[in-house]
Each structure stands twice: as C-alpha cells, then as structure tokens.
Amino acid sequence: MAVMILKRVLMAMLLSLVATRVNSEPTQDKQALLAFLSQISHANRIQWNQSHSACTWVGVVCDPTNSSVFYLRLPGAGLVGQIPRNTLSRLSQLRVLSLHSNRLSGPIPSDFSQLTLLRNVYLQDNQLSGDFPSSLVQLSRIIRLDISSNNFTGSIPFSLNNLTHLTGLFLQNNQFTGRIPSIAQPSLADFNVSNNRLNGSIPTAMARFPATAFANNLQLCGDPLAPCNPFFPSPAPSPTLPPPPVIVTRRRSRRLSTAAIVAISVVGGILLLLLLLALIFLLLRRNRRRQTTKTQKPPPAITTARALGEAAGTSSSKDDVTGGSAEGAERNKLIFFQGGGYSFDLEDLLRASAEVLGKGTVGTSYKAVLEEGTTVVVKRLKDVSVTKKEFEQQMEVLGNIKHENVLPLRAFYYSKDEKLLVSDYMPAGSLSALLHGSRGSGRTPLDWESRLRIAVSAARGLVHLHVSRKIVHGNIKSSNILLRQDNLLDACVSDYGLNPLFSSSNPPNHRIMGYRAPEVVETRKVTFKSDIYSFGVLVLELLTGKAPNQASLGEEGIDLPRWVQSVVREEWTAEVFDVELMRYHNVEEEMVQLLQIGMACVANVPDQRPEMQHVLRMIEDMNRGDTDEGLRQSSDDALRGGSDSQTPPTDSRKASPAGLTP
Known part of the structure; x- marks a missing residue:
C-alpha cells in the first residue's frame, strides 16, 4: 500500500514538473525581442502581444519546453534600418536567424559573436554594408551562411575556415575585393561569389564549383574559368623589399671614332628608308582593298550560317548546311507548314543576322532577323538519333498542332549534320x-x-x-x-x-x-x-x-x-x-x-x-x-485549338489535391 502511495506522489510531482516546463515563458528572450522590435521600423503585420507568450508570436519558434527561442524568421517583414545592438545577441539559444528580403542597413553588430549556437543565417536581399562581418566568422557551428545581395565591401577572410560545419556560403551580388581565400572544408557543397570585384587566381580547393559561382568579377582566373596568364599574373600583396644596393663603378671615358659615327649614320639611313617603303606598301594595299570592297554590303551582325558553324565547331560556310551543291540544297530544303505566313527560303535564313537566345537541354536557340525584317527563332537540335524519315514524321505531327497556348512550329530542316526548327519570335520573352x-x-x-x-x-x-x-x-x-x-x-x-x-x-x-x-x-x-x-x-x-x-x-x-x-x-x-x-x-x-x-x-x-x-x-x-x-x-x-482537334469527353469529377495543411 505504501509503495502505491509513493508511486502516485512521484507521478504527481513528475506531471507537475512537466506542466511547469511546458508552460514556462522565455522571459529574457522575450525582452530581447521586444527591445529589437522597439528600436527598428517594421511593417504593421508584426504584432507581438506582450500579454501572450513569445513562443506564440509571428516568426518565433521556441524549443519543446518553451524556455528558449530557437528560430527567428521575419523574411519580407518590412524591417528598415540598422540591427540594434544588445537585442538579438541576447537570444543565447538561437539556431536559425532569417531576416532576408527586408531593408536592413549598416554593419552587422559585433555582438552577434555571442550567438554561439547559431547554425543557419539568412540575411540576403538587404542593404547591409561594411566589411565582412567578423562576428559571424566566430560562430563555429554555422552550417549555411547567406549574406548575398547586400553592399558588403573589403576582402573575404581566410578565417572562414573556422566554420568547420559549413555546407553553404553565398556571397554573390556584393562589392567584395581582393583574392578568394582557400576554403578547404570538404562539407562545403554550395558556394557563390559571383558579381563582386574579386581578382587573382581561384584556389585549387575551390575549382570544384561551377563557373557561374565566380562569374562577373574583375580579374578572376584559373579553373573553372580561363587559365591565368603566366606572364602577367594578377597583382598580389607582397612585403616591401629594401632598395637594391648602389654599386659604384668606375666609368671609362671613351669617345667613338669618326668611322664608327659614319657607319652608324649609314645604317640608320638605310633602316629609315626601308621603314618608309614598308609604309608606302601598306597604304597602297589598303587603298586596293577599299576599292575591292566598296560594292560589297557588310553584314550588320553575325550571320545565321556562321552562328551555326561556330556552335558546331565547324566552318561558318553555308555549304556546311546545304550540302555544298544545288542538288544537296534541293534535297535538304527548308520545309514549311501551312498557315505560317512566311515566304523565305534556306538561303535567306542563312544570310540573316543572328544572336544566341539561350542554350537548353535539346539545343541552342537563335534569334534570326532576315533582310526583309522578319524575325524568327531557329533552334539547332543536338544529339538527334532518329533517321530522316522518323524525324519528318514527328515534325508532321508537331507542325499540325494549332492552339493559342501552344507555340506553333513553322518550318524544319534536316540534313546529316544539322537539324533545325523554325518558330515565331516572342519579344516579351520567357x-x-x-x-x-x-x-x-x-x-x-x-x-x-x-x-x-x-x-x-x-x-x-x-x-x-x-x-x-x-x-x-x-x-x-x-x-x-x-x-x-x-x-x-x-x-x-x-x-x-x-x-x-x-x-x-x-x-x-x-x-x-x-x-x-x-x-x-x-x-x-x-x-x-x-x-x-x-x-x-x-x-x-x-x-x-x-x-x-x-x-x-x-x-x-x-x-x-x-x-x-x-x-x-x-x-x-x-x-x-x-x-x-x-x-x-x-x-x-x-x-x-x-x-x-x-x-x-x-x-x-x-x-x-x-x-x-x-x-x-x-x-x-x-x-x-x-x-x-x-x-x-x-x-x-x-x-479546341483548330479544325484538326477533336474534343473528347472529359471526366467532370475534380481530383482532390493531396492532403495539405496550410
């Protein structure tokens, strides 16, 4: 009997302890959040009721016992101004800080170094400035750090190697300068420093990332970008060297003889005469070339034939596409579908000026402007594996599709080396x-x-x-x-x-x-x-x-x-x-x-x-x-997209979306 009573007492004490912990309030964290909100401008939708627990506020997530704030997420909340000191830094148990897409400005407070448990930092798309925040480099548990699209300046510190758990580092769209430090963490999977003002060679440890991660900088070179020039390496800071010692030598005074002076004068005259003859020859050649090209019309831009040739890594001649003879051109001609309204041939298309619109998974697309002003899109397919007959059969199927929400295929071309599709140009883009x-x-x-x-x-x-x-x-x-x-x-x-x-x-x-x-x-x-x-x-x-x-x-x-x-x-x-x-x-x-x-x-x-x-x-x-x-x-x-379409019966029952609790 006594044992049962003891068990009930212990159970009651345990339940009381659990209830006390569950209903606890993160008092210190609540005061820190209120101090933060009171010192910074914000949108009206952030309404933190002081009479309620901070764990119920918008953007705040606490631990299971509601004793500490674990997550603070306020993206796009209309926050304006500098992050006040001695506010967020008091959230000692904070794991995730997400303040991206606001209008925060100024430097990141140095007291952020107190957030020793911080793992994920998202401060991108703000107006933060100053040097690379040294306070963040001291947080050794950070996993992902995103401070992209801000106004940070200065160099990227080598001390980033202290973040041994780092998997993602996003520094693009800032104004960082200098060299990229060698960040050797094997855990780093995502990295981007594009659109900065960096220079020098890319460290070998960083060469595993794609070229887009380093694009649009001043003078970056090395894998995965173009190799560095061995004769003119990028400038790098170096210690100041002492001036070379002055060596005093005894000068010998010796005058040139008269014969030597005469010989030098003769040689100089001959060289001057040869230089004058070479200049006259170049001028005559230039005038002859001008007369030859007077009647020729210079192309306004790169031609479609040249663009296709360069894309294929071959000659830019149109013979590479047409087959090099009238018989080949007749056999491999541009095939139009009915209703397109175009009246040009393959020769006109190859003479058109072209620019690359994009390189996709099936080929490269070009914007081609014909001489009469017509603009079309030419897609050069790659890695086509079917025969000409199979290709033409599929084109016949696709060319007969007519619907206002399906881009029509206007023409196609098939040869052994080139497969082209022609469609309308959409100026509004994608x-x-x-x-x-x-x-x-x-x-x-x-x-x-x-x-x-x-x-x-x-x-x-x-x-x-x-x-x-x-x-x-x-x-x-x-x-x-x-x-x-x-x-x-x-x-x-x-x-x-x-x-x-x-x-x-x-x-x-x-x-x-x-x-x-x-x-x-x-x-x-x-x-x-x-x-x-x-x-x-x-x-x-x-x-x-x-x-x-x-x-x-x-x-x-x-x-x-x-x-x-x-x-x-x-x-x-x-x-x-x-x-x-x-x-x-x-x-x-x-x-x-x-x-x-x-x-x-x-x-x-x-x-x-x-x-x-x-x-x-x-x-x-x-x-x-x-x-x-x-x-x-x-x-x-x-x-219904045209006369070719048949409207089949459709099931009027609506499919219910998969279970989702917003």
Whole structure:
C-alpha cells in the first residue's frame, strides 16, 4: 500500500514538473525581442502581444519546453534600418536567424559573436554594408551562411575556415575585393561569389564549383574559368623589399671614332628608308582593298550560317548546311507548314543576322532577323538519333498542332549534320526571365493576377497536348513558357514533343534539374504523369519566386517541392510565398488554393497525381469573382485549338489535391 502511495506522489510531482516546463515563458528572450522590435521600423503585420507568450508570436519558434527561442524568421517583414545592438545577441539559444528580403542597413553588430549556437543565417536581399562581418566568422557551428545581395565591401577572410560545419556560403551580388581565400572544408557543397570585384587566381580547393559561382568579377582566373596568364599574373600583396644596393663603378671615358659615327649614320639611313617603303606598301594595299570592297554590303551582325558553324565547331560556310551543291540544297530544303505566313527560303535564313537566345537541354536557340525584317527563332537540335524519315514524321505531327497556348512550329530542316526548327519570335520573352530577372529598385514585380493567368494559359496548352493530341511535352520549365507581346498575361508552351527524336538511353530530359519527376531519374522516360510533376514545380515556382535549381533554396539545399513541404509542415505557410506577393491583399486564400494544387501535382507516386485536365479545372474553379471571364473560361475550350482537334469527353469529377495543411 505504501509503495502505491509513493508511486502516485512521484507521478504527481513528475506531471507537475512537466506542466511547469511546458508552460514556462522565455522571459529574457522575450525582452530581447521586444527591445529589437522597439528600436527598428517594421511593417504593421508584426504584432507581438506582450500579454501572450513569445513562443506564440509571428516568426518565433521556441524549443519543446518553451524556455528558449530557437528560430527567428521575419523574411519580407518590412524591417528598415540598422540591427540594434544588445537585442538579438541576447537570444543565447538561437539556431536559425532569417531576416532576408527586408531593408536592413549598416554593419552587422559585433555582438552577434555571442550567438554561439547559431547554425543557419539568412540575411540576403538587404542593404547591409561594411566589411565582412567578423562576428559571424566566430560562430563555429554555422552550417549555411547567406549574406548575398547586400553592399558588403573589403576582402573575404581566410578565417572562414573556422566554420568547420559549413555546407553553404553565398556571397554573390556584393562589392567584395581582393583574392578568394582557400576554403578547404570538404562539407562545403554550395558556394557563390559571383558579381563582386574579386581578382587573382581561384584556389585549387575551390575549382570544384561551377563557373557561374565566380562569374562577373574583375580579374578572376584559373579553373573553372580561363587559365591565368603566366606572364602577367594578377597583382598580389607582397612585403616591401629594401632598395637594391648602389654599386659604384668606375666609368671609362671613351669617345667613338669618326668611322664608327659614319657607319652608324649609314645604317640608320638605310633602316629609315626601308621603314618608309614598308609604309608606302601598306597604304597602297589598303587603298586596293577599299576599292575591292566598296560594292560589297557588310553584314550588320553575325550571320545565321556562321552562328551555326561556330556552335558546331565547324566552318561558318553555308555549304556546311546545304550540302555544298544545288542538288544537296534541293534535297535538304527548308520545309514549311501551312498557315505560317512566311515566304523565305534556306538561303535567306542563312544570310540573316543572328544572336544566341539561350542554350537548353535539346539545343541552342537563335534569334534570326532576315533582310526583309522578319524575325524568327531557329533552334539547332543536338544529339538527334532518329533517321530522316522518323524525324519528318514527328515534325508532321508537331507542325499540325494549332492552339493559342501552344507555340506553333513553322518550318524544319534536316540534313546529316544539322537539324533545325523554325518558330515565331516572342519579344516579351520567357516566364523565367520575367520571374527571375533583376530584382533591383527599377524592377516591375509580377503581380498575383499575372501569375495566375500565366498558370491557367500554360495549363490550357498542356491539356491540348495531352488530351487532344496525345503528346507528352517532356520539357516543361519556366524558360519554355513564353509570353505574348500583346498580352503579358497570356502564355504559350514551347519545346514540346521533342523527346522521340533522341536516344531512349540518354534523353534530354535526363539533364533537366529541378523539374524532373522522381521516376524519370530512374527510367529516363517521360510520361503524361511526369509532365504533371513538372507543371506542379512550375506552379510552386510561380508562388515562391524561387528557381527549382536555386542553390540557396532552403536550409539544407533541398529541391523546391521538398522545401515547400518542409515549410508547410512547420505551419509556416506564409514564408513559402514570394516576397513580391505579400503586398497584395485579399489573395491569401487563392494563393493557398493554388499551393494545394501544385503540391498535388508533385506527389512522389505518379498515380496520385491528377490528370492535366483536372488540374486546369481545379485552377479555374478556384474561389474567383464572376467578373473575371477570361480566367473562368471553361477548360473544355483548352481542348479546341483548330479544325484538326477533336474534343473528347472529359471526366467532370475534380481530383482532390493531396492532403495539405496550410
């Protein structure tokens, strides 16, 4: 009996202790946070109620016992001014500090060195300045450090090697100068110092990172960039050497003889005469060359034939494309599809001036301006493995596709060495350029209405490919979503249906990072379901403003779908959305609905992903106003793109998105 009573007493004491710890309040951390907020300007949406526990405040996450603040996340919260001293540095148990995308300025306080348990620091996209913050270098437990897109100056310290757990270091878009120190941590997987003012050779230990990590600096050289000039090495600081000793020698006074003076004069005269003759010869040759080229019209820019030749690493002559004879040109001519409205031939195309638009997974695209002013896009395919007959059959299928949200294929060309596709030029550019272009002060943000309409129009184009034409796109990404010049809200898909042209053992889609479905990594085969996954990633890209292959995507460098899932799982859904969308009010519900649709599309199991026509219907059935007829157009219209299309019956049942708690 006594034993049972003792057990009950101990149990009661334990429960009381647990309850006391759970209901505890991080008093000191709360005072530090209130001091921080009172000394810095901020947006009205940060309302920290002093009568409530700090662990319930927006942006604050405590440990399981609510005794200390572990995470402080205030991205895009409208914070303006310098970080006040003796505030955040008092959060002794802080693990994650995320203050990116605000307007913080000035140096990082030196008392940040007191945050000895800090692991992840995200201060990018602010206006911070000063030398590299030495206080952060003293925090040996830091895993990821992002201070990119600020105004930091000075050199990058060698003491970064003290951060032995570092996996990601992002210093791009600052004004750092000097050499890059050798950072030898094997754990460092992500590194970027592009768009600074660095010089000198890249350390051997850093050569494993891509060239984009070092782009747009003053005089960087060495792997992975161009090799350094051995005769003119970059300047490096060196100790001041003492002046060389003055050696006093006895001069001998000796006059030249008269014969020597005469000989020198004769030789000098002969050299002067030869120099004069050479100058006259060069002038005559130049005049003759001018007369020869007077009647020739100089090309305004690099020609398409030369551009194709340089891309292939061959001669720039058009004979390399046409076959070198009239018979070859007739056999390998430019094939047009009906309804294109173009009236040029291969000779006109090869004479056109061209510029490179981009290099993708299936080939290089050129903007070609013909002599009469017509502008088209020429895509030079690479690694095509099918025969000419198979190529022409696939082109016939693709050339007959007509839909307002599918970029039409106008012509194609096939020869042994070159395979070309001709399509319309879209001056408004791609969604990728519009979404991830410069985010400086002069940028016009892509508003919520525009993003939603782009998602709808791209979905309509994919529904037409999937349902009406039974064609797998196979290469869905934001750079292949093109915008119309007359209406930036209307988009069309491009680069579709090209996978059958390539070897099944190494399809181009296998090289697409960020958009490929999990099963494509193993099978290397694209399907309708893998298109759904890629479209889901595109939707998440529209919502987050982050590129799927962005190095600083998340705290652990994961891909976009898993990053979104991790943030939503922690009930931080608001942090998922692009900072540029936070200025729009009364659209939160629509953003969460589209987020649910995107997450349903990126389900790991292909059978759990909805069909494309169901995805379109879910987007159109979002809680919209009845006045927006353009957005609420029936998804059945997406199946009709021309007289060649047949509208099959569609399942009116809506696929429910996968379970997601925003």
